[in-house]
Amino acid sequence: MGIITRLFHRSEGLADNKYNIFFMDMGENIHIHYRDLRIELGVDEFMEFANLCEVYLPQIKAEIEKGYRDGVQPNTNDTTTWKQFYNKKPLANTIAYNPNRISLEENVDGYHIHIRNYKILLDKLSFHNFARAAQDVLDKRERPVGLAETLDLIGINELEHSIDKIGREGDEETAEVTVEKSYYKKTSDMFLALGYVAAGTEAGAGIFKKDGIRISLRTGKVLKTAALPVADSPLVPLTDFIARNASRFSPAEFNLLKLQILDVFEHTRKNKLESVVELDFQRLIYDTVRKKVIFPSKERATPSDVTLEYNKLMIFFREHGLSMVKPAKIPYSEDEQQRLTTAFYNHIRRQVTPHLCVDKIYLLNASEEKRAGRYEVPFVHFDWAKLGSDFDLLIEIDERHDLPPDWSYKFFWKDCTSDYYLLGDVNFPVPSPHLDGHPGVTFYNHLIEAYLFFPSKGNKQVKDEYLKKFAARRIYEKKKPQDETSTLLQSFLTERYAIAVDEVEKLGAPSFNEVFSVKTPNGPLAAKIMKKDDFTRAVAGQSGRHIEYEAALLGALSGQDMPVLIPLAGKDGKLVQPFDNRFCLLLPYMESEAEPEAEGNLRAAARTLAALHAKDTGSSVPTDLYRFNEAVDFWIDQFSTLHPKFGRDEERRKLLAALLPEMVAAKQKILETKGLVWR
Missing domain, CATH: 3.30.200.20 (Phosphorylase Kinase; domain 1)
Known part of the structure; x- marks a missing residue:
């Protein structure tokens, strides 16, 4: 029913409906619940709704008893193929609750989309896909509907047709279309709604024109495309392809797809093509035949933030359960294991322990050291590609010395209150057929990843528990x-x-x-x-x-x-x-061990000071020995230099920064209210 004049988005992006129920309830108002739809009604609205149902329902049931079946009648918008049950009178009652409201909400039972007095309840993934679908409206609404989109809309509206010819005559794009007779009116109505003008007839065909486009529409027998399966286009939005196949990917397939994506992002970064290559993941295309991700050219020469756009895509993967998909690992032979272990400890001895900042080194999951191997395809995680299993370390830092400039910081990891770094690659080459053809990607044979623990800002108790959890073994301690x-x-x-x-x-x-x-x-x-x-x-x-x-x-x-x-x-x-x-x-x-939460330490200090x-x-x-103003000013000045040191722990940095003006205000309050004799 109806005529679609623009398809902004269509995908199977919603999870299966889990609210397969119908009921009504009465509280602040009257609710009708049908699956994930809720309608809010006042008493007068509900009574009018109920009374009309009592009128229409017997009529509809009578038609069904006469033999009506859904899915049989063609979708023509013609009175010969549909019947309306309507008393020709407008409703007597206006909408009682929220007649003009749009509200998008996260709630305890999921995500709510409120439109007037209607509510649709969605799970998180479905809601996010709905939001992305809405973004397509903003992306497409300013673009004119061309000939290709017009012809697509005939099929989208399920009008049985054939496209007999597409061409060009001078400056005019042309197309000849045949539709079943019952669909002619709806097809012509769709053309008119799209801004086409009826320009008479030629040889029994209606002519419709608009902005350099000319369409000839005639009736006749055509292949019943609406009743037959229509082959999908080999080119689909990447987001649709991921949403449909998230649970079907093999680990190897998904990592090879991510490898393509990482290659283009890194190639774009290294060659400064941010104004040329489209990196918005919602605009990327997937070729299902060639199994290739297609990055269109940008419509506007506005440079993209490569890191930001890549992280957005990684979040999209994570929302579909695809955050960390490891391919199968092919274990090394005993000889290979031994040679890799030797190469690893040589790297630690030559590249890590000589740095004065290294105090202690722990090998996490030490038992895994004897179960190393290579991946069947590169394991793409974050923005690096691993060919073989990695080594995870925790390093306690001597803060009197600087870190080596070639150690690469990635993020702060709260689980062990440490900074996460990449320390390099073990010199143990891993052969792979995927090395060629991905010039933008940096491949790692056996990556060394390390959590760097800084005593001045890390929590020793949390760190020690982390070491126990991962059965860590200390492999180095500085003399x-x-x-x-x-x-x-x-x-x-x-x-x-x-x-x-x-x-x-x-x-x-x-x-x-x-x-x-x-x-x-x-x-x-x-x-x-x-x-x-x-x-x-x-x-x-x-x-x-x-x-x-x-x-x-x-x-x-x-x-x-x-x-x-x-x-x-x-x-x-x-x-x-x-x-x-x-x-x-x-x-x-x-x-003793300090309480792991700073709030606990603060309470203990406050109790002691109060006592x-x-x-x-x-x-x-003798209070003349102590100069309150100067002492407090000193500590406030020292505190102001503290929070920037936590720049990688954004939450703690913000809390410390917010505390500074509170300290200044507290000092002033003490001076004004206590009448202290200290100078």
């Missing part, structure tokens, strides 16, 4: 030279604190100061070595006085049952001891 401070500190502690010291080891704590583990016969201690210079602006006679303030505060709290670590006093009774050109605090050693402020330290803590 640490004896620290000069450790040697001096051992004799210093014996002299100043009159304790026996067995061993001093520097800890890798991220701090402005240095922290050491001190092993003694009576148990472990911790030594904190601090710079002598005050971290706030130098004031005559005040250098390092904040440390005295901290020591005095701790001393005042030591007898008040507070959860604080009280430094050990030296032989002279002082908590702070001068060490070289620095200061030393000796503290009880406590080993501290409730204590009366009396006059034993």
